[in-house]
Amino acid sequence: MQLIGARLDAVEPGVVEISIPFREDLTQQDGFIHAGIVTTILDSACGYAAFTLMPAASSVLSVEFKVNLLAPAKGSTISARAEVKRAGRTLTVCSADAFADGKLCATMLGTMISR
Amino acid sequence: MQLIGARLDAVEPGVVEISIPFREDLTQQDGFIHAGIVTTILDSACGYAAFTLMPAASSVLSVEFKVNLLAPAKGSTISARAEVKRAGRTLTVCSADAFADGKLCATMLGTMISR
Amino acid sequence: MQLIGARLDAVEPGVVEISIPFREDLTQQDGFIHAGIVTTILDSACGYAAFTLMPAASSVLSVEFKVNLLAPAKGSTISARAEVKRAGRTLTVCSADAFADGKLCATMLGTMISR
């Protein structure tokens, strides 16, 4: 998260928003933010969202996620908004959308585990 | 769709709702509707939702989908609500939720192709 | 599984093969086996494969899966071969391929949970 300069914009129970400023060195061959970086932001947002509903002493790990890349991640800010779909005792399922300057650019559905 | 007795409950541009009545022969070992049947309903809802935004002469095929099973699909009616996340020229990405008697039991994120 | 007439063809630790004979009533609008049925076979194969590596008293549930549909599921037999990628204490990850008369028609990557 520090490598890519991410910032926590909003936190409430089950919902988290994160953003990063555009950086030249996070782009792929076409000048867009690399899919792996967009995934990192989405995954981090899902992890934090899951964490807001877990017991205080627990920590959170990603089990798996699926990402659809919907549009080039181009703009001055890339943000992600994650929401818990279902919080279980062990597993928490989250969905998240990523936006490039407010335009939907990717979406994630993922599973987190607490330990 | 006829095998499982599905019914189209609502259609608007980019959004479709489908439901099936509970049937003993669609259950797995615990008496819940089988994950494959829940997937069929979710996939059908996504396909129809994508189709509402495609040119008239086209047909729709599923490229891929991911399903999270969130709770046992148990109840008198299983319904699914699909929504287009992004409609492209070739590919359309949809998300869908399935409900057992109104309770969220599964969620899908999938990609459809028109041809 | 009984609804679709599935048969267990091979079982070894971490690997399972299942097949179903073609049936008219399992097809979609183009005469191919419906994606949901192919998913059911793949999911069942993954569940059984995971189960072969679990303690005797446990039962297995699907947490989530992703399916890519690669070719029309058309032919006299649809089979699936699932393999455990990683067996953990709680979660088991499996991959599976489906074949229509021996031709690869779909592939799954999924997560199973023991309880």
Place this chain on the structure above:
Amino acid sequence: MQLIGARLDAVEPGVVEISIPFREDLTQQDGFIHAGIVTTILDSACGYAAFTLMPAASSVLSVEFKVNLLAPAKGSTISARAEVKRAGRTLTVCSADAFADGKLCATMLGTMISR
């Protein structure tokens, strides 16, 4: 790819291997390589693998991918091996495994598009 210092280790038609040396600044809170970075390597390997089977003038984009994180990505080298499952005219489906010092740590199933 330059940001994370990736190296192309092997290329043949439909198969590509990539690796990165461990770097402190690519880790998450537990000292393991971040899931987003592992995803970047897997996604890049899939993209290159798909590209080996595409016409010369085309370029490749990721449509979507699913990743299962199987073990902590800890070690001096993280590598990925991607393989084309099916190469179509428009869409190519790839699977890939990631290894931390040779130990399986993540697996991907994804869809690439040529344009």
